[in-house]
Amino acid sequence: MRIGELARRAGVTTKAVRYYESLGLITARRLANGYRDYDENDVRLAQEIRVLRGLGIPAERTRPFLDCLEAGRRHADDCPASLAGYRDAIDELTERIDALTARRAVLISHLQEAAHRNSSVAPVHVTARPDRPDHLTEDPMNDYLSLPADLPVPEDDGAAGHLPGMKAPSMAFAGTAGETIRIDALGAGRTVIYIYPLTGRPGTDLPEGWDSTPGARGCTPESCGFRDHYQDLLAAGAADVFGLSSQDTEYQREVVERLRLPFQMLSDPALDLARTLRLPTFEISGMTLYRRLTLIIRDGVIEHVFHPVFPPNEHAEQVLTWLRDNPL
Numbered sequence: 001m002r003i004g005e006l007a008r009r010a011g012v013t014t015k016a017v018r019y020y021e022s023l024g025l026i027t028a029r030r031l032a033n034g035y036r037d038y039d040e041n042d043v044r045l046a047q048e049i050r051v052l053r054g055l056g057i058p059a060e061r062t063r064p065f066l067d068c069l070e071a072g073r074r075h076a077d078d079c080p081a082s083l084a085g086y087r088d089a090i091d092e093l094t095e096r097i098d099a100l101t102a103r104r105a106v107l108i109s110h111l112q113e114a115a116h117r118n119s120s121v122a123p124v125h126v127t128a129r130p131d132r133p134d135h136l137t138e139d140p141m142n143d144y145l146s147l148p149a150d151l152p153v154p155e156d157d158g159a160a161g162h163l164p165g166m167k168a169p170s171m172a173f174a175g176t177a178g179e180t181i182r183i184d185a186l187g188a189g190r191t192v193i194y195i196y197p198l199t200g201r202p203g204t205d206l207p208e209g210w211d212s213t214p215g216a217r218g219c220t221p222e223s224c225g226f227r228d229h230y231q232d233l234l235a236a237g238a239a240d241v242f243g244l245s246s247q248d249t250e251y252q253r254e255v256v257e258r259l260r261l262p263f264q265m266l267s268d269p270a271l272d273l274a275r276t277l278r279l280p281t282f283e284i285s286g287m288t289l290y291r292r293l294t295l296i297i298r299d300g301v302i303e304h305v306f307h308p309v310f311p312p313n314e315h316a317e318q319v320l321t322w323l324r325d326n327p328l
Contacts, residue, residue: 003028006038010046016059020049023059025066044069048076057089108202109258147218153310154215159280160293160307168300169276173244175264176253181242183273183297189239189328190298192319193266194309195279196222196245197289199255207285215292216284218312219245222292223259225316230262233316236323242266244273246289280307294319 007014020026026045028036045066052062064081076082168184175181183193196219200206210216226233226241233241244266245252252265268274271288274281280291293307294315304322309315 001038009043012050105202152214154308160305163302163305166302168297173266174249176256177264192238192241194294195290196292221313222315227261229316229320232320237328
């Protein structure tokens, strides 16, 4: 058959066929009149190259698959060398995905920070549309810096009523500055420890049902509030401020750096403080997380507890008001 018919039956262009020939993937036979002649095997080879290119494997790397067909195998990936070709392509895609995901996260982080600095610009969260995985949209209701208007209000169930007056437990937690913080050795004066479920990270989906779970949404706005009022809290009598959650220190360190928090986060991945003090928790997506509350510890004793906390983006102001109303 002529090159045009081969191209039509294989679903490629004649230019592609000539390129495959230049790579030695297809070899045409010459007729007496000098025309190229192809057969059914060439059609099959060209079709296989087209399919592999559709999977992201360039024509230059299809040789192991074509050799497998030439060896009489029914499928081009019935040979070990073909499987190795798949693995190489997967490894390359994984590297590209990781690089693109990291770049996307950085861009989203810059977007969030810029939107937060500029009060005239509503913060946005970039998400992928389920019907268009390759298309990104801006969803202002799902960013980490603003809160939905219909955010559910957590109820006061008395789960923290036993805490005031209790001694701070003899426990230590890793801090994001690389030191260990002992809860029973915070020093004189008042220390604010706000305990939260989980901070979101740009480019990473939150657990399903997060927004509809009372007290779950709002950890990032809460942290930003304590950041913005940090100096005011110190001036009002707080010796120090800490955030505490069950996320690991490396995760928290990224949050501290991204949000530019002037205080440390403490990591309690095993929820040891919850068991010791009987702190309230909740279950979501197979995880046990802290319910939001804040402890005011004074001279080794829990002096005051904020629970429930709502709205989270105004909580730092609530703590500041309490400190000012209850001077040392």
